Amino acid sequence: MTATSEPRAQDPAVLRAAMVSELREDTIASEALAGAFSVVPRHLFAPGEPLEMVYDSDTALVTKTSSDGTALSSVSAAHIQAVMLEQAEIEPGMRVLEIGSGGYNAALIAELVGPDGSITSVDIDPEIVARARAFLRAAGYARVRVMQADAEYGVPSHAPYDRIIVTVGAWDIPPAWIDQLSTQGRIVVPLRFAGLTRCVAFDRAETGLVSRSYCLGGFVPMQGEGTFTATRVPIDGDATLRLDGPNPGFDVPALRKAIHGPRIERWSGAAFDLPDELELFVVTSAPQVPFLYASQRLVDQGVFTPAVTFGAAILLEGASFAYRTKRENENTGGWESGVFAYGPHAEAVAERYVELLRRWATEYRRRGTARIDYIPAAASGGTPTGWYAPKRHGVVAVSWP
CATH class of the missing domain: 3.30.310 (TATA-Binding Protein)
Incomplete structure (x- = not known):
């Protein structure tokens, strides 16, 4: 009996194409983003995981856990990565800071910014930083800058950034992120407030930041100075x-x-x-x-x-x-x-x-009705009207126009 080759259904390229087709149906509108998902080999960033799980658009792959089993790092589900990158509207030539390294999302961003752009990815965990660097080299994205640091302080040496993409759950928005954001910049962050988390795309406003869009999303919690426990x-x-x-x-x-x-x-x-x-x-x-x-x-x-x-x-x-x-x-x-x-x-x-x-x-029975503002503590203007939640560095305010 002659040996048969692995079923074509297990071909990463075939599975990747099927994932992109699914994402196009309900998530991806940008041709550039679809192109990025089509060429980045997701399986190289999750070695040892079954290919059908790697290319399932709704599956997050945990890459590190604590001694009690708490997830510390993961490759987020492709669906939520696509949603956040659509929110970011990254263009060629942009400078991007990614907070929370894993490698795969940084590779997608590298495709979007192109050779004239730059991406800096930061993580507090030296093991995660080493893994991300190795995976990015293996996948052909060695030009992505991966640094070990506490994200609370951003990476001022490569600022200003046109986009800051946060891929860990954040309870607050540190002043460094706003300071390192360009004048027309945008922060996309899974922000926790009122006991829940929403991925919010914030643009600059007169008194701080104002939401352009938001959606449901969950991530492993931030470590370091930004740690928060309910x-x-x-x-x-x-x-x-x-x-x-x-x-x-x-x-x-x-x-x-x-x-x-x-x-x-x-x-x-x-x-x-x-x-x-x-x-x-x-x-x-x-x-x-x-x-x-x-x-x-x-x-x-x-x-x-x-x-x-x-x-x-x-x-x-x-x-x-x-x-x-x-x-x-x-x-x-x-x-x-x-x-x-x-x-x-x-x-x-x-x-x-x-x-x-x-x-x-x-x-209010429709998507995106609420307005979410982030008002830094340094901003003037007094107490916001309506619902608000004090944070360490400022206030989150939510209104329903």
Whole structure:
């Protein structure tokens, strides 16, 4: 029997072409970006990984973990890389700073800026820096500059940058990034605020930065000076509240009693759609909206719906709270939004939540409605109106025009 060659389906070029075709359907509009994805050999940046996973557009490949299993570095899913690079609108000849090295994204950027542009990629981890350099050389992108440094301070030696692309989750925007940005520059960053993360493309504005676009996205957290840890408030062994700010003094015993007491459900009569946009509206429509995480055991017991295993935004008043749910309803386009509420004032907190659901459905049910501003601490102008969250170096403000 003669040996047969590897099935053509395992040919990296074939898999890469299929990935690009898929990305063109729902993500990539730029021919230049499609061309970059078509020529950069993604598999060289994830040696040892199955090719079908490497070229699956929705799969992120973890390249380093901590002792407790936390992901420290990864090759992001091609889909989110494409989204962020579309947001960046990188042109030939630009100078780009990438924060968070892995190699593959830097190679894509190198294709976009061309021979007259430059790219500097920085990472705090010397092992990741060495890997990225080796992968880029092997793939033919040795001209990409990879440096070890704390991203909190940028890389001033090669500034100014026309684009700063951040590929790690950031809780704040350090002054160095803004200082090293060119006059018409743009920062694309997965920014955490109000307990969630959105990939925001920021352009310069009179008082700081203003969003040009934003989308859902998640990344490994930033290390070094920019490290941030969310506050966790255990309610019992099966339920925890998480929030970005300090614990305001939740009444834990009363909340524990509410969780294990009766609940009510109320329905909005409004469509459940675009859940990431709806969630952004909810968490920026109240001064503080913690997220409730609960065990599968409580779901199996019927205390909560499966949404809480991933984190559900809750409105909370003392010992009463409510979180969002949905049910089938043809009259609202397929699904209707509603809430489950617990505690002695369940009716009041449920009504507040339901009114938010109705307002979003009638006024903001579309992509990209919110305006996100970043106002550095050094900027003048006083306290922003509407919802805002203080940061170490400034303030994030969200408004709904």
